[in-house]
Amino acid sequence: MRCAVIGSPIAHSLSPDLHRAAYAWLGLDWRYDRHEVDAAGVAGFVAGLDEQWRGLSVTMPCKAAIVELGTPDEVVRALGVGNTVIFGGVPSDRGTTTIHNTDVTGIQMVVRDAALDPAAPVVIFGNGATARSCVYALARLGVPRVAVRARDQAKTRALATDGACWGIEVTPTDAAAETVISTVPAPVAAAWAGDLARINLVFDVLYDPWPTPLVDAARHAGAHVRTGLDLLAAQAVGQVELMTGRSVDVAILREAADQALSRRGR
Numbered sequence: 001m002r003c004a005v006i007g008s009p010i011a012h013s014l015s016p017d018l019h020r021a022a023y024a025w026l027g028l029d030w031r032y033d034r035h036e037v038d039a040a041g042v043a044g045f046v047a048g049l050d051e052q053w054r055g056l057s058v059t060m061p062c063k064a065a066i067v068e069l070g071t072p073d074e075v076v077r078a079l080g081v082g083n084t085v086i087f088g089g090v091p092s093d094r095g096t097t098t099i100h101n102t103d104v105t106g107i108q109m110v111v112r113d114a115a116l117d118p119a120a121p122v123v124i125f126g127n128g129a130t131a132r133s134c135v136y137a138l139a140r141l142g143v144p145r146v147a148v149r150a151r152d153q154a155k156t157r158a159l160a161t162d163g164a165c166w167g168i169e170v171t172p173t174d175a176a177a178e179t180v181i182s183t184v185p186a187p188v189a190a191a192w193a194g195d196l197a198r199i200n201l202v203f204d205v206l207y208d209p210w211p212t213p214l215v216d217a218a219r220h221a222g223a224h225v226r227t228g229l230d231l232l233a234a235q236a237v238g239q240v241e242l243m244t245g246r247s248v249d250v251a252i253l254r255e256a257a258d259q260a261l262s263r264r265g266r
Contacts, residue, residue: 001030002052003243006037006045007059012208014260015057018236021256022248030054030244039065049091055243056085057236063129070097075104078166079136081129084239100242103130106235107137109250110226114201116179122146123177125192127155130183130205135163135170145169147177149192150184181205182214189214196221205231210261229257 005015011034019032037045042065046056058066063081071094076082082099089096116122122143124131127150138146146163148156148170156172163170179201182189186206190213196202202218207228211219218225233253240248 001028001054002032003030003055003057004033004035005057005059006035006042007062008036008038010034010036010059013059014232014257015059015236017260018233018253018256019057019240021252022236022240022244025248025252026240026244026246028244037062042066043069046085046097047092049087051090053087053091055087055239057239058083058085067099068094070094070099072099073101075101075136079104079133081133083235084242086242100238101133102235102238102242103133103231104137104140105238106231107134108141109234109237110203110230111137111141113230114203114224114226116141116143116201118143120178120200121176122179122181124148124181124183125189126150126183127152127159128183131181132159132162134181134183134205135159135168136166139163139166139168143168145171147171147173149173179203186212186214190217193217196223199223201226203230204228207232207257207261229254229261233257 005013013034016032016034023030039061042062046069063083066082066085076099082101083103084100086098124134124146127148150156153172160170180199182204186209193214196218201224203226204212204214205228206212215225215227233250236253237250
């Protein structure tokens, strides 16, 4: 069987390293590649695939473009974006294709592993697509409210409207926090970090540059840290299960991510 990751740019993607490690651990003779595909080219790319293909991992800028290619799951319907395509027959047959979002389940896995207290104050840096996924994931975990720090407060108001539908209060504030989740570029996160001495958990969804300045500062302050590599491994666990029907230990994929970065000299 064949799978791949698509997006643009795609050369930097660690997904092949993780999925190939999963196949080796599961004893599967499957193939996983990367393909440069932009949003406009997604439908054409999928139409050209044959019955050997089982699924696709999807990164930017294709996460919205894939939604129309099959039946979306609950998370995709709520967010309007997906990161996984599963082919149940001929890939061009939208009736047998399903669209999933394991970014959200990955976020949930990471914060559960960090033993996040749902009642503890949470601040999210940023209000873009990744922040929106974080808010949705936190809502599903029973977090009642989250503060958002961002430069464009109009987007935060829109996010607050979505949050109300999902059962979580979203406020545009710089309120004190015990947990910080950063979805913004590394320099912005570093500038916004402030005093981390009172922060219990810092979750920076980035892994490039590595380590990020926020992760370095959080570790120096003694905070618990979760990173984009943790998220990458966690969301890949969901993808592997959807694609193969079998479960893989997240530690296997986290180790593969570390080794891949080490080979790249990071």
